[in-house]
Amino acid sequence: MTFADLQIDQDMVDALATQGIIEPFPIQEQTIPLGLSGQDIIGQAKTGTGKTLGFGLPIIQRIGLNPEPGVQVLVVVPTRELCVQVAEDLELATSNRATSVVAIYGGKAYEGQVEQLKAGAQIVVGTPGRLLDLAQQRLLNLGNVTEMVLDEADKMLDLGFLADIEKLFAKTPPTRHTMLFSATMPGPIVALARRFMSKPIHIRATDPDEGLTQANIKHVVYRAHSMDKDEVVSRILQAEGRGKTVIFTRTKRAAAKLVEELNDRGFNAAAVHGDLNQDQRERAMAAFKAGKKDVLIATDVAARGIDVNDVTHVINHTVPDDHDTYLHRAGRTGRAGKTGIAVTFVDWDDMHKWALINRALEMNQPEPVETYSSSPHLYSDLDIPAGSKGRLKATPVKETAPRAAAENRGSGRQGSGSQGSGSGSSEGTSNRNRRRTRGGQGASGPGASTTAPASVSSEATSDAASVETNVAAGTHDGQGHEHHDGNSAPRRRRRRGPRPTSAPQ
Known part of the structure; x- marks a missing residue:
């Protein structure tokens, strides 16, 4: 017809x-x-x-x-x-x-x-x-x-x-x-x-073969540990024949965290949840439908608007609250008579929820098999190539040069135990010869030194000068005694009331 x-x-x-x-x-x-x-x-x-x-x-x-x-x-x-x-x-x-x-x-x-x-x-x-x-x-x-x-x-x-x-x-x-x-x-x-x-x-309305829509979907249920879920998801995303995939989370925070994690691992993921404005949600959906993103992470609010015929996998990152929600989530795949796979993770604390869903839908899976990212049956159940890991690209190495420079400066400050001993580095020596007033200007009294010692290099002298000019912005005196913020010290408050009497001799 x-x-x-x-x-x-x-x-x-x-x-x-x-x-x-x-x-x-x-x-x-x-x-x-x-x-x-x-x-x-x-x-x-x-x-x-x-x-x-x-x-x-x-x-x-x-x-x-x-x-x-x-x-x-x-x-x-x-x-x-x-x-x-x-x-x-x-x-x-x-x-x-x-x-x-x-x-x-x-x-x-x-x-x-x-x-x-x-x-x-x-x-x-x-x-x-x-x-x-x-x-x-x-x-x-x-x-x-x-x-x-x-x-x-x-x-x-x-x-x-x-x-x-x-x-x-x-x-x-x-x-x-x-x-x-x-x-x-x-x-x-x-x-x-x-x-x-x-x-x-x-x-x-039902299909001639009752339950055809359900029969088109392979339902896989695992008891998974929350700390290992992201790794398991990443390996499922490398399964043979995987097309567009929808991952459902219980909370908006979990959706935002997961999309960041998957993108960091090298997958093209987008998210749709309540913390995003409407333009962001529409752009995410458009990118998913157009194939620019092949992984969509969503909360249940968006579940019924995801009408994409080529979704091959649905992953329940957390078990749904009831069997109706499970059907609506799983229904994102296997649409228009095509086949699909629905994978559900059940935490230890959510076993009672799964028991109700299993009983209502007569799925005959009362005890989900305990599964980790290294479990052999995970690979065989979902056609994941042997040896697949949960990361498509290496984690970028962060810049370490600033830290090394800071360590070098720190070692220079520890070079001398006393002034004029001559056993420390030139930088350490210059730090210990500097004197400052509360106003941030160099001291000019008879005890102040107005020139750098001959043993101090020109580089150390310039370093000392730069530190001197920054005292008003808040620096340390280099000796562990006080901090300078460029402001005068607060006036000491006088104690009101009778002075305490001294103890008898």
């Missing part, structure tokens, strides 16, 4: 064909005909099975080949990365027709997004916070929306967007056509659908 067989307009069929998208996935086969007819839909399918085109093609076709300016379609997504991804897919589908798509999300300047709205964009893809913000400022009019889609609704629930979703629904006409898509379907999402949808049909 092709998209033309599903009654999709030829201009969209041709646009998809330019990217090699010819045959629809099961979720698309079931939802596109119902979506074209205006039926409200609750679509449930595993991640990476093509839900975006499942709702995207019907809503584009329903507003017509030349739609009137103004927002007619609203697609709500939970994260910025997913917003950009969905907007790109819809722009591809509309590339041969006069329909404009705009992505509305936080972390970017308002001006560009508002200009696109004022220019008459018909399809808006956005995150709840920025959508509500623009709507409350009357810069986004949702009164003429005829098509509304909630994508990854369960993630919106996890991020606490339920109240915002209800406000957005309230700003759209009750006669709109509504579709809701999600990988999982918790109770609050079902309740939301019942409130704002009209007699929805629940479609639970």
